[in-house]
Amino acid sequence: MTIAELRRHNLILFEAISGSRAYGTNLPHSDTDLKGVFILPEAHFFGLDYVPQVANETNDEVFYELRRFVELLLKNNPTVLELLGTPSDCIVYKHSLFEQFQAKDFLSKLCRQSFAEYAVAQIRKAKGLNKKINHPEPPARKSVLDFCYVTAGAGAQPVDAWLSRHGYAAEQCGLVNVPHLTDLYALFVDATPERNCGYRGLIRDPETSQDVLLSAVPKGEVPIAYLSFNRNGYSTYCRVFREYWEWVEKRNAERYKNTVQHGKNYDAKNMLHVFRLLQMAHEIAEHGQLNVRRPNREFLLQIRRGEFEYEALVTEAEQLVSQVEAAFAASPLPEAPNKEFAEQLLIQVRHAFYKAAQTEKLASE
Incomplete structure (x- = not known):
């Protein structure tokens, strides 16, 4: 089923322009997003092919x-x-049955979680982006050896520095587990030209190895030092490295370009939505109203243009989170919407739609 088919068979109950154009934060180049509600034909609804939503290929039109x-x-x-708070100038079509759905009948304290906690997640996302921009990962991936240290007196040295200091090559070395001590290894060195001990070195391959390499050590050999592998540090580094380059590959090029251009090192559009969501949540908690069209367009666009410092925005957003939490704690809103009311409304609207469709079909025959 496609959106075109929904329109062709008159199955749409509501259609509206959503996103920045509904919020009032759109710019000349902003996309036009469409959202809406449809109702399945009666046979489809009672059959096995229930379709919960229909979208276009770019997902900017969703019903x-x-x-x-x-x-x-x-x-x-x-x-x-x-959708229930869509400004009138953004409503493309509204079926008379859809008039029965009013925002005031569904607003509840669940908005604290759905609006405010989502905004908090966006703040974390902004912090992560800030970190990625200011602390980029170099293309060359670190090796296991970058997380290995060798005992030196009462301290420790990076293994590469220790090898260089003593004139050893990694290939001369052999490692053996030290019993009962996690990630600590006895380090042996074969200083003979022939390398008769047959040590295997410290790692198999600098580019692909995920662990140190153990060797069989001839009886009677004495370790020259002990090597510690910071396995947790290496694991964390690998995760951060992977996430960074996945982000580079998948990031929105236009938004990233905007982030670099305004020079404040945060996703300005993301931070705009943080404040929009928190302010809407505060209004819901205090006044029980859903205001989609934002009254502070210029402030939000200033955020989008990167006119504020990142740290100041995060601090202000976190203060607003505290205000939202307090407002919901004191709010007279119900804990959750009335499920019985919603179910009856759903049944009522569906029955009325199908009855009207049957009447129209009979009249046309």
């Missing part, structure tokens, strides 16, 4: 089936709640 729409309303999902 929710009526049941899925109500399910998300009961969770106070911001995306579907915002």
Whole structure:
């Protein structure tokens, strides 16, 4: 099923322009996103082919089936709640049956989680982006040996520095586990030209090895030092390295270019949404109102243009989070939407739609 088919068969209950154009934060080059609600034909609904939502290839046009729409309303999902607060100039089509869905009937303290906690996650994301921009990972991946240290007196030295200091090559060395001590190894060196001990070196391959390499040591050999492998540090480094280069590969090129251009090293669009969500959550908690069109367009666009310092924005956002938490604690809103009311409304609207469709079909025959 496609959006074109929904339109062709008159299955759409509601269609609206969403995103920045609904918030009032759009710019001349902003995309036009569409969101909406549809209802499955009766045979499809009662059959095996339930379709919860339909979207286009770029996912900037998304329509929710009526049941899925109500399910998300009961969770106070911001995306579907915002449909009920769509400014009139952004409404493309509204079926008369859809008039029965009002935001005030679904707003609850769950908005603290769905709006505010999502915003908190975006703050963390912004912090992560800030870290990635300011502390990029070099293309060359570190080796296991970069996390290995050799005892030297009462301290320790990086293994490469220790080898260089003593004039040894890694290939001359052999490692043996030290019993009962995790990631600590006895280090043996074969100083003979022939290397008769047959030591295997410290690692198999600098580019691919994920662990140190153990050797069989002839009886009677004495370790020259002890080597410690910081396995946890290496594991953390590998995760950060992988995440960084995955981010480089998948990042939105235009948004990253904007981030670099404004020079403040944060995703400005992301931070705009942090403040939008927190401010909306505060209004819901204090006044029980869902205001999609934002009254402080210029402030939000200043964020998007990168006119504020990153640290100041994060501090202000965290203060706003505390205010939102306090507002919801004192709010008269119910803990959650009324499920029984929502279910009855869902049944009522679906029955009315199918009855009207049957009447229209009979009239045309």
